[in-house]
Amino acid sequence: MAEKGLACSALCIGAAHWDLIGRSAATVMPGDDLTGTVTRRAGGVAVNVARALNRAGISPLLLSAVGDDGAGAELGEALGADGIGVTFLLRLPGHATGSYVAVEDPSGLIAAIADTTTLEAAGARILTPLRDGSLASAGRPFAGVAVIDGNLSPELLARVVAEPGLRGADLRVASASPAKAARLRPLLGRTHACLCLNRAEAEAICGETLPSAAAAVQALLSRGVRRAIVTDGPRPAAEASSGEAPVTATPPNVSVIAHVTGAGDTALAAHIAAEMAGASRQAALTRAVAAASAHISAGSLTFAPTA
Numbered sequence: 001m002a003e004k005g006l007a008c009s010a011l012c013i014g015a016a017h018w019d020l021i022g023r024s025a026a027t028v029m030p031g032d033d034l035t036g037t038v039t040r041r042a043g044g045v046a047v048n049v050a051r052a053l054n055r056a057g058i059s060p061l062l063l064s065a066v067g068d069d070g071a072g073a074e075l076g077e078a079l080g081a082d083g084i085g086v087t088f089l090l091r092l093p094g095h096a097t098g099s100y101v102a103v104e105d106p107s108g109l110i111a112a113i114a115d116t117t118t119l120e121a122a123g124a125r126i127l128t129p130l131r132d133g134s135l136a137s138a139g140r141p142f143a144g145v146a147v148i149d150g151n152l153s154p155e156l157l158a159r160v161v162a163e164p165g166l167r168g169a170d171l172r173v174a175s176a177s178p179a180k181a182a183r184l185r186p187l188l189g190r191t192h193a194c195l196c197l198n199r200a201e202a203e204a205i206c207g208e209t210l211p212s213a214a215a216a217v218q219a220l221l222s223r224g225v226r227r228a229i230v231t232d233g234p235r236p237a238a239e240a241s242s243g244e245a246p247v248t249a250t251p252p253n254v255s256v257i258a259h260v261t262g263a264g265d266t267a268l269a270a271h272i273a274a275e276m277a278g279a280s281r282q283a284a285l286t287r288a289v290a291a292a293s294a295h296i297s298a299g300s301l302t303f304a305p306t307a
Contacts (some may be wrong), residue, residue: 090126205220213232
């Protein structure tokens with residue numbers, strides 16, 4: 001198992017499970033039984049971001065939980081092979097490793113179900129390395145970028161953003177889906193974190209229809225969010241912080257949708273990597289939407305230097 005060691009500039013906190021993604025070349029309707037492909041791979045928002053960060057040359061550490069079953073052992077090996085630090089991956093006795101099942105067709109994601117039972121059972125135990133000094137502590141907080149997965153329970157999300165061991169971190173909270181976005185609502189005005197969402201997730205949090213990503217970041221800032229990044233499919237994405245006007249970037253055209261699961265996570269990782277390299281706000285957002293388009297069109301990604 002590859003291991004990156006404890007010195008790192010990026011931390012990903014959240015779901016680690018096996019993804020099963022079924023894709024049909026035909027339009028999927030309720031009740032359909034179609035031929036297609038089924039792909040199995042390591043996934044979860046935290047894992048997807050960590051994998052993309054590693055491809056960008058950044059060594060991430062993962063705080064998550066899996067079961068003490070064979071699937072958990074295999075997942076740990078797969079994560080290590082992907083360059084993700086798994087020193088603090090918790091193996092929870094008596095629990096099964098989680099999974100995510102999605103169905104995609106040429107229009108994109110049709111539906112998905114995530115089993116995060118083990119992550120929820122682990123609760124705040126995944127934060128132990130931020131408290132006992134093995135990674136950080138209240139007196140020696142982690143000072144890099146920390147990505148917080150919206151798959152965490154509302155209670156654990158609130159604890160993570162207030163964690164003393166993350167007091168000095170650049171927090172990025174990534175929503176898992178529009179259906180789960182509402183669990184981020186209690187964080188409004190209570191955290192220095194940057195919310196990373198798509199427009200549908202921003203609408204779920206704000207409780208209103210928002211015509212564009214630029215309108216979405218403004219709505220989030222008006223509700224006390226310090227910083228927000230909002231994507232909107234093929235339409236312009238936007239980023240803004242308190243006291244700054246939004247910047248926008250239009251994604252490159254995608255003629256064929258090959259892969260949609262993880263596109264937002266890829267965009268977030270590209271944005272983080274660009275900012276770590278010293279990119280401007282505009283350049284970082286442009287790099288993020290380009291990375292998402294590359295992921296969607298080919299299912300793979302090569303990070304180019306960002307000015």
